[in-house]
Amino acid sequence: PSRRVNPGFQGQLKLYEAMGCAVDSSSALYKRYRLEMLTERYPELQDLPREVFAVDPTSVCQTPNTEVLYRCRKCRRALFRSSSILSHTEGSGPTAFAHKRITDSAQLCGDGREKCTSYFTEPVQWMEPALLGVMEGQLLCPKCTSKLGSFSWRGEQCSCGRWVTPAFQIHKSRVDEARMLPVGNFQAAKT
Numbered sequence: 366p367s368r369r370v371n372p373g374f375q376g377q378l379k380l381y382e383a384m385g386c387a388v389d390s391s392s393a394l395y396k397r398y399r400l401e402m403l404t405e406r407y408p409e410l411q412d413l414p415r416e417v418f419a420v421d422p423t424s425v426c427q428t429p430n431t432e433v434l435y436r437c438r439k440c441r442r443a444l445f446r447s448s449s450i451l452s453h454t455e456g457s458g459p460t461a462f463a464h465k466r467i468t469d470s471a472q473l474c475g476d477g478r479e480k481c482t483s484y485f486t487e488p489v490q491w492m493e494p495a496l497l498g499v500m501e502g503q504l505l506c507p508k509c510t511s512k513l514g515s516f517s518w519r520g521e522q523c524s525c526g527r528w529v530t531p532a533f534q535i536h537k538s539r540v541d542e543a544r545m546l547p548v549g550n551f552q553a554a555k556t
Contacts, residue, residue: 393450418487419445422445434544437508437509437511439511455526
């Protein structure tokens, strides 16, 4: 009666079931789980496994038709693909920030929920120098060094109110989407 199943193991079983009873390393659920486990095992963050980093979009020639490429709004350097975005469930909106405000929290309970103003991604290869040995900091464009967002291995709060751990946050206002459209035998970029 006093024996219980380890909660960590139960979480792994739920993840396995959510992935269709197969380990899918390209799944956003699996990527988020891997990052959470990495945060617990590598508190000093001096030596990160290579497989944690998504491939830098500038090092690969072709982008599949279904993927969206995200570029720096200032210099147009490719930063990450849509497959690198780790989604999260929407938080409670402005009420989640009530503890930071002086105003009455009853005023914040309105129905006007704010949507997410940032993308939370898996780490990309160009981020590696900024991430090693540091718990949090800014994410700068590797070409023009304009500020794109921030990262924190401890986590950050999204504008929707959800706490995301670890957080590699890139502001939507700092990047543009580039979709590839097939045109005959050629591909044209639509921005």
